[in-house]
Amino acid sequence: MSYHRGICNFCGTGCGHLLLVENNRARGVYPLPGHPLSRGRLCVRGWHIHELLQTDERIIRPMVREGETFRTVSYQEAIDYTARELKKFSGREVAFLGSPRASNEENYLFGKFARAVMKSNNISLSSDAGLEESARVLLEGCGWPAMTGSLSGLRQADFILVLGGDLTRQNPIIASEIHFARRAGAFLVTISPRKTQMARLSRIHLRPRPGTLSMLLLAMARVLADEDLIDRESLAGLVENWQAYSEYLDSVDRDEIFRLTGVEEKEVISLARKLTAAKSAFAFYPVGIQSLDRQSMAALFNLFLLAGKVGRPGCGLCPLTGISNLLGSLDMGLSPSFLPGYFPADREGSWKRLEELWPVRLERWPGKNAAACLLEDNPVKALLVVDHDEEIIRNLNRIKKLELVVYFGAYQNAFSRLAKVIFPRTTYIEGDGTYTNSERRVQLSQKKVDPPGEVRPLWEILSRLAGSLGHDWNYRSAEDIMSEISRVVPQYAGLSHLKLKDRLGIKWPADERHPEGTDCLLAEEASQKFRFVLDDRESSDRPRQSSPGQEFPFQLVIGRSNYFWHQNSIMKRTFIPRREYNALLLLYPKGFVEVSEEDARALGLREKQTVKIISEKAEVRLAVRISPDILPGMLYIPYFVDDMIPEFLHRQVAELEKYEEFFLPVRLEKVA
Amino acid sequence: MYWLEKDQVVKLTGKLARDYALFGPRRDEVSGQVIFDRLDEPGRLDLQAAIPYNPPKFVLFPHYEEILKYRYQKQTRKVTIEKIDKLQPKALVGLRSCDLTGILCLDRFFLGQEFVDEFYLEHRKKLFLISSTCVRPFPQCFCVCTDSGPAAREGFDLDLTFTGEGYLVLVGSKKGQKLVEELQLKTAGPEAAALRKKMVDESVSSFDSFALENKAWISRATNRLTTGFVKPEVWEYIGHQCFECGACSFVCPTCSCFNVEDVNDNDGHTDRVRTWDSCSFEGYTRMAGDHNPRKPVEDRRNKRFFCKLSYSQSKKYLRPGCVGCGRCARVCPGDIGLPNVVTYIRREVTGE
Known part of the structure; x- marks a missing residue:
């Protein structure tokens, strides 16, 4: 039983923690004193990360679907099978959905696998917009x-x-x-x-x-x-x-x-x-x-x-x-618009540079994100997914019709049930990897426990898969991959595992000019003259939507909260945060809508009374929660109850999920 | 009193390491900070290091502990109880007196009342405790306000006071006496008791120049909390700043709240585990039918400080529930550690 220095893997703050390890299992956690950002603090999620890390809901053996069930296979068998299947598709027929929770090394390699091996530019994250x-x-x-x-x-x-x-x-x-x-x-x-x-x-x-x-x-x-x-x-x-x-x-x-x-x-x-x-x-x-x-x-x-x-x-x-390595994932080019290091995908020079560095021929056609690839009229036939966090999967019916879904993940979740091949992968404490927080701080997380059974790291699975498809990658460790990243991603030029080992992170860009990283952007060091960002003014000085009318007098806003963080697929594997979540779910099993005290009085609404929220496209029944936190004329629905989301929210404009600023004109009706 | 040469510390820890798993303060190589941790190599023990960031609570009241193991067979509906691994004896070396006092408070909660907690007792029986006088306070400290330092008075097997050349050793138990004899420590001279008192007195008077982060006039706050003369607005002001993370409870040497969960394993057996919990969570006091005597956050904050400082609660611990280590102030995202709360209560602060 002893404490090991590490970084929290929940949100994009990247707090320093000490993980208590006993008999190869995470048995406790404590904030790391002296961390330059978290300064010895953790939040409620961070204080319970060991509960998540010792869950038994792990995937521990590779599996291949046979009809309605899965057959356990060896890694080699799963790799041979997947390689054989992947050979059937052209780059345009494959889409890649990366994970903002995976390390920079893993994300970099996932992107390289897509672009260099599968010749596909359809690569994105699910929460990157x-x-x-x-x-x-x-x-x-x-x-x-x-x-x-x-x-x-x-x-x-x-x-x-x-x-x-x-x-x-x-x-x-x-x-x-x-x-x-x-x-x-x-x-x-x-x-x-x-x-x-x-x-x-x-x-x-x-x-x-x-x-x-x-x-x-x-x-x-x-x-x-x-x-x-x-x-x-x-x-x-x-x-x-x-x-x-x-x-x-x-x-x-x-x-x-x-x-x-x-x-x-x-x-x-x-x-x-x-x-x-x-x-x-x-x-x-x-x-x-x-x-x-x-x-x-x-x-x-x-x-x-x-x-x-x-x-x-x-x-x-x-x-x-909001997620641990969201920024790092974009740094590594998990986006149809950016190659690793923010080189724009619509410039020939970006591709030429990468072709010389990797060295391999690359396709230039403009890729799409996973959501766009899964629209009905798209030719995509195969989808490769890493660690999908969310319980609710958009375009479910379209995914069911795909010829091949490959899932790389540590925990069982909704996506693993849709897969044809499942590759178990190590969690972030079972191997080395770097993670980049919101403030550009690249931090090394070192291996603290051995993975269960034969579980392999994602970079190794991808390397072997690339090998089966004729690309000899030869990475022996995550450290190897980081040394390649330092050549490909200019912001990471001065970074290596060796250097990060005895530091509490380095803020990129780290290069010859700033070997210990860069605190902030300085005008005198900027690569270009600054510009005001001027878009088509039609959109910028007008309200985003017409004001609510007679028919839909309320403005509905959607939000998140602590205990139902994202869609709770992670929180539900902990004890204390799950208890807090369940408390809300028990009180409001079908979700709730917050109504201001003024509106509740005017409409004669009681606490927990069921009401109908009706928009132009859909309606949903929810319990009333009278709240001092919102303005009259506004309604608020937290984003956490499963069936409410596909049944109601997904029928609305897609932007509703993305933009804080978006609201939906609705009306509220009492249910008799 | 006995005398331990500086270089004899290695002998002491070496001897202990034969029978006990050794725990003590060590420095983290990268952050440079001090952590109370398992010492695989006794040489990592740093008796001169600052107060560790974490209390030793996790050793005898683990963050996550299996308290029962069983296997349930669905077909036969049979339950088989399985054996849990035996606990290892542990030696805690270099305990600050605040942390030792924390253990004594935990003793009174887990052992000193109507029910005796078997798991805690098992840990506790096998402990060897060596405290160490703080000859100089640290910025966060206020143990002089809570009567728990800077030197230990009871509860140790051995107690060390560093004089610059070596350590004065006080014996607090038969176990301690035995170890002193095995090590063949020589008796300290007749001036030892006066020297220790001088060191402690100097430490106490240096609080004004070194313990600059915190001040906590505990007795006044105890008075107000006990008589109920704290305005609701003060609690609301405090509650608005609470991030509801539970950290204050987790880092408190005396906080003993826990939760019990059953965890199913992949191979068909179930672990019943006990984990740390905190009264700052809404779900902690929630009852069936959505009744919650402490629903708003300010009521939950109120509860915790009542537990630490009110007279009725102090009667149970035979002392205040706060030991003046200052850790809650360091880990709190809302900056409402106990010293600040005491200030707000004393000065009736309700806003900025």
Whole structure:
């Protein structure tokens, strides 16, 4: 029984922990003191990771489907079978769904397997849309695809803006850092439709009408310009398209925006002043399953650039990832739009470079993400999936019709039942691997226990599979793969397992100029001149949707919470977090809808009364939960009850799942 | 009192390691921080290191412990109870007096009441405890406010006080006496008792210059908590900052709440396990039919501090439930560790 240093694998904070190992099993956990970000703290999930790690719901033997049942086979047999099957398909007929929980080494190799071996560019994650969009906005604006600041300096911040999400639930330890900064004197502002804990802790909580967040941010920018709170001279030198943006700002109808957002003008003016005066300013926004939309991200970037808070030390735009290695997965190019290292897939140069490095011939055709590949009219016939976290699988019927589904995973879940071949893989404590948190910190997690039975690491399975398909890869360890990554991904150029072994992570880019990593983006070191991100203005200064009408008077917002984190497929393998989850599920077995106290009174609703929520496309029955946390005219449904999601939410626009800002016009009816 | 030369520590731990699994403070190579851990090599013991980040609680009240193993056969409906592995004797070396006091509190909870907890008793019987006086306090400490340090008074087998040249050794039990004799330690001179007192007194008076993170006027808070004179607004202010992570309970040397679960294994048998739990969770006090006497978070916070500091609860421990180690303040994401809460209660803080 002894403690081993490691990193938590739940959310994108990447807290340091000490795992207590006894007889080859994880038997306890403790926060790692001295970790530069988590500073000896863990959240409720992190405190129970050992419960998850000792679950018996593991997959321990490779299996091949025979009719309705599975036959246990050896790894070699499973590899031969899969290789034989894969040979039947062209690259366009295969799609790859990676895991944001897998290590950089595993993700890199999964991408290489797709592009170099199967000649397929259909590669994505299931929860990457928001992060990818954020990377695009930041790349366009400042040539730097992830968090521009460093959380190490957060406690000295003067001004912190939190947009959307429920930060104390999703990334509790980052929220804690914000809380400490606030206690040290930072001016904290939350903009979110719901009264979250973060909102309660904030000096100011702004609640623009759902769908008008980007307009509110635009209004703040306009106020900065009108009140002459900007340094025009330095902007002209720093920014390429200052003139165009300035003209755009002038053309915005300021009064109209305040009318539409429902936020008071004087509040925005005082905020704009605070932002300008701050020496150190940060903004946080969620990316992942529940993310800001592109317009809001762009408006936020522009606001910070205008206020002179981009490319300066002590300032940062901080997209927060909800899953441990979501950022690393994108760094490794698990996206149809980016090759490893954020080289755009639509540029010939990116492909040429990779062809020389790998060396292998690559296909250039534009790939699609898994969801797009599974639309009815797509030619995809095979799907390879790593560790699918979610219990609910979209496009279920389409997947059932595929000729081949290969699942690589450590735990049994809904996807393993759909597979034709199942490869068990090691968990993150059974091998070495690096994980990249929200602040670009690449951390090495070392092997702490032996895997059960013959379970092999994913990189080894993929290497053997590649070997059977005629590609001699010859990796002997995850360390080997990292040394290749350091040649392919420029941000990781200065990284190796050897170097990471005696450090608590290094923030990329780590290269010759910054061998110990880089704290934040500095204007003088930037690869390009900054740009305001100007999209088609039709979409950016109009509400995202028409305001609710007579027929659908309520605005419905969807959200997550602590204990039903994602869809709970992970939480349900723990004891304490599961108990908390079950408590809610027992009270509201079919889910609930939050109604404001005012609306409940006006409509004569009681607690737990069943109501119908009706949208244009679908309806659902839910219990009422009267809540002080939401505004009149708003309804809130947490995203956690199984049948509610496919039956109701999946029938709505696909964006509903992706964007925090999205809301659905609905009406509420009592059930007699 | 006896005298242990600096270089005799290796002899002491070597001797202990023959009969016991050795636990003590060690430094983590990468973070540089101190952890109380199993010492596979006795040489890793660092008696001069700062107060460990974790209390020794996990040794005798494990985070996750199998308390029963059984096999249920579905067809025959038969249950067979299986044997659990025997516990190993353990020696805890270099215990801070706050942590030793924590163990004494756990004793009173698990052993000192109507029901005796067999599993705890089994761990406890096989312990060898060596405490170590804090000759200098650490920034987070306030054991002088909770009467649990900086030197131990009871409960140890041996107690060490570092004088700069070596250790003064106090014997607290027959087991301890036996070890001292086996090691053939020489008796410390007649001035030893006065020297130890001087070291402790100096440590106490240095709290003002070193223990700068925390102050906790426990007696005033105890008074208010016991008489109920704490405004609900104070609890609400505290509750709003609680992240509901349970860390304060998990790191507390005296917190003893647990949960029991049955875990099915792949090969057909079931482990009944006991795991740490915390009163800060909503599900902890939830009863059938959605009744929860402590539903809002501020009521749950209230409960925990009542348990630590109220007079009625202190009667059970024969002392306050807080031992002044300051760990809850370090792990708390909401910055509402016990010292801050005591301040809010004393000053009736309800906002910023």
